[in-house]
Amino acid sequence: MSDPFVGAVKGTxxxxxxxxxxxxxxxxxxxxVSDLGKKELQARSEWRRKQSQVKGDYAFLNAVxxxxxxxxxxxxxxxxxxxxxxxxxxxxxxEVQQIEKRQKEEFKKLYTEDGHDRQKMFRVKLACxxxxxxxxxxxxxxxxxxxxxxxxxxx
Numbered sequence: 645m646s647d648p649f650v651g652a653v654k655g656t657x658x659x660x661x662x663x664x665x666x667x668x669x670x671x672x673x674x675x676x677v678s679d680l681g682k683k684e685l686q687a688r689s690e691w692r693r694k695q696s697q698v699k700g701d702y703a704f705l706n707a708v709x710x711x712x713x714x715x716x717x718x719x720x721x722x723x724x725x726x727x728x729x730x731x732x733x734x735x736x737x738x739e740v741q742q743i744e745k746r747q748k749e750e751f752k753k754l755y756t757e758d759g760h761d762r763q764k765m766f767r768v769k770l771a772c773x774x775x776x777x778x779x780x781x782x783x784x785x786x787x788x789x790x791x792x793x794x795x796x797x798x799x
Contacts, residue, residue, distance in 0.1 A: 728737045783789050 725737055725740075728740055780789070
């Protein structure tokens with residue numbers, strides 16, 4: 645029959661060895677997770693670098709394409725101007741220019757919210773959020789928010 649003290653010591657030592665092996669396993673898992681995170685960051689930065697290179701490589705071609713489209717539009721406008729003047733006279737071309745001006749103004753209005761400038765609307769919204777934050781801060785300082793939470797949820 646063995647001594648209960650020796651059995652308890654052996655059990656404790658066995659428990660410690662299990663804890664040590666578990667700690668080693670956890671350390672290994674933590675190292676693997678850390679390595680995975682580093683590899684993921686490296687892969688993301690590599691992907692971003694390649695994307696910037698690809699987009700940068702095509703920037704020149706995009707600029708040339710945009711210039712070509714603008715040049716074609718300008719040439720087409722000149723051809724249309726000559727045709728309108730030949731068919732209906734200079735007054736007709738003046739009317740076409742007035743229509744173009746009106747259309748450009750209408751197009752500008754598409755970029756506004758209900759006829760208001762978007763920047764001004766953003767500033768108004770920001771001011772409203774600021775005022776709301778100040779009101780909440782005052783209510784919090786005065787303890788009203790705490791009283792309301794106690795009334796709804798109890799303490």
